[in-house]
Amino acid sequence: MSTPSNSFSRKPSVSNPMELVDRYLQAVRFWLPKTQKQEGLVAELGEDLRSQIEEKETELHRPLDQADVSAILKRCGSPMIVAGRLGPERHLIGPPLFSIYVFVLKMVLLWILVPVFLFIVGPVNIVNARGDWALAAARTLGDLWSGAFVAAGTITLVFAILERTHAKLGLEDKWNPLKLPPVRKQEHKTSLAQTICELFFGFFGLIWLLLLPHYPVLILGPARTFLKAAPMWHTFYIPILLLGVAGLLRSAITLARPQWTLFPPIAQLVQAVLSLILVNFIINAAGLTSSGDWHPFVVLADAAKNSAQSLRVAAIVNVSILLSLAGAWLGICIATGIQTWQLLGVIRKRVSGAGQPASLHV
Numbered sequence: 001m002s003t004p005s006n007s008f009s010r011k012p013s014v015s016n017p018m019e020l021v022d023r024y025l026q027a028v029r030f031w032l033p034k035t036q037k038q039e040g041l042v043a044e045l046g047e048d049l050r051s052q053i054e055e056k057e058t059e060l061h062r063p064l065d066q067a068d069v070s071a072i073l074k075r076c077g078s079p080m081i082v083a084g085r086l087g088p089e090r091h092l093i094g095p096p097l098f099s100i101y102v103f104v105l106k107m108v109l110l111w112i113l114v115p116v117f118l119f120i121v122g123p124v125n126i127v128n129a130r131g132d133w134a135l136a137a138a139r140t141l142g143d144l145w146s147g148a149f150v151a152a153g154t155i156t157l158v159f160a161i162l163e164r165t166h167a168k169l170g171l172e173d174k175w176n177p178l179k180l181p182p183v184r185k186q187e188h189k190t191s192l193a194q195t196i197c198e199l200f201f202g203f204f205g206l207i208w209l210l211l212l213p214h215y216p217v218l219i220l221g222p223a224r225t226f227l228k229a230a231p232m233w234h235t236f237y238i239p240i241l242l243l244g245v246a247g248l249l250r251s252a253i254t255l256a257r258p259q260w261t262l263f264p265p266i267a268q269l270v271q272a273v274l275s276l277i278l279v280n281f282i283i284n285a286a287g288l289t290s291s292g293d294w295h296p297f298v299v300l301a302d303a304a305k306n307s308a309q310s311l312r313v314a315a316i317v318n319v320s321i322l323l324s325l326a327g328a329w330l331g332i333c334i335a336t337g338i339q340t341w342q343l344l345g346v347i348r349k350r351v352s353g354a355g356q357p358a359s360l361h362v
Contacts, residue, residue, distance in 0.1 A: 017069035021049050023180040027079035032086060041086045049076070066178065073177040093159050101159045103197050108151050117144045119324060120221050123316040181258050199251040206244045213237070226304035227314060232285050232295050239278055247271055262350070265343040272336045279329045286322060297321040 025046050032038045052072050057064055064072075076082060093101045122140045129136040208218060217224045250267040257263065286295045296318045304310040 017053070017064050017066055018050075019183065020066060020069050020073065020177060020180070021046065021053070022183045024049070024073050024079060024177060026183050027180055028083050028086070030079070030083075032083045045082070045086065049073070070177040079180075093156070093163055100197060101155070103194070104159075105152060105155055107197070107201060108155060109148055113144065113147055113151060115324070116221065117147070119320040120219075120223060120317065123313055123320065124221075124223050126313075126316065195251055195255045199248065199255060202244065202248040202251050206241075206248055209241055209244055220298075223313065223317070226301050226307065226310040227298045227317065228301050230296050230299050232282075232297070235285070236278070236282055243271070243274060243278060246274070262346060265339060265346055269336065269339045269343055272332055272339055276329065276332045276336060279325055279332060283322070283325050283329065286325075 025042050028045060029038065029042045032041060049072065053064055053069060056068060056072065060068075077085070117140055121143060122136070125136040125139045125143075126133065129139070212218055216228060220227055250264075250271060253260070254264050254267070286297060296314070298314055298317050298321070300307070300310055300314055
């Protein structure tokens, strides 16, 4: 009979290996397509892994420890690669990368190209068409279609190359089963792909903000030849930059500390409130002053101050920016309310769960 101290010392070696399998299955489930077959595939994989563990225990005549189970999982492959093998093979972009591919595609096409063509390229085409709205709309839609086709093709090509080469980059040998995130309840599951994409686009968004003062073409496009940013942006540039840095830090901390379940909703709410305050100040700054002057968002460059056509373009762009800011203010208000409700829900669940005994893994 073993002594109590020996029994106590063996508990981690008995329970932790199976917990490692649960963590592995959770990671595989994340990378699998969200279909009706997902749970069946995960259950089948779990049965196979537990069967391998039982066979190894029979062979060694002892329970497996973490190192033994880790070696079995390592031999099976990383969760992303295993999900790719379990998922369908009919896609140009396989299941491991498909969710990130769709997110990037939506980000570029809907959140970058459409606003640029709607609020900058469109007004320029209207002026160049000399009031012919049909011609301007046709040119804008044609340019948008061409830009979207090139952007979608480039993104697809990049992800297709990643799909075919990621196995050759040594990723399969570098992953460590012991570093898999702990098992969490479904309602507290944080999207890893979303956090990575937020960090990725937050980084490049910050670089874009830093380059804007030196390269106005990044936001004005061809209109940079006769438009420039109004002086009011000198006041708000630093706050906008700091807000971008805060968003980048939020995504980095969420990725580095996934166990901090309260941090993401609190940080998102704080960032939303700060964004709302900043947008409100920008809108008020552009309003009528005591002297009756209106502070525009863009003004004519020195070389185009005597051009009536350029003046009409500037007016259209200013109104477009004002409407966009008003829409952003309304959207942030709605998002703030939703994030407040979600935060209260997380707090309620933590408070209600604190009084319940923790379940034992046997």
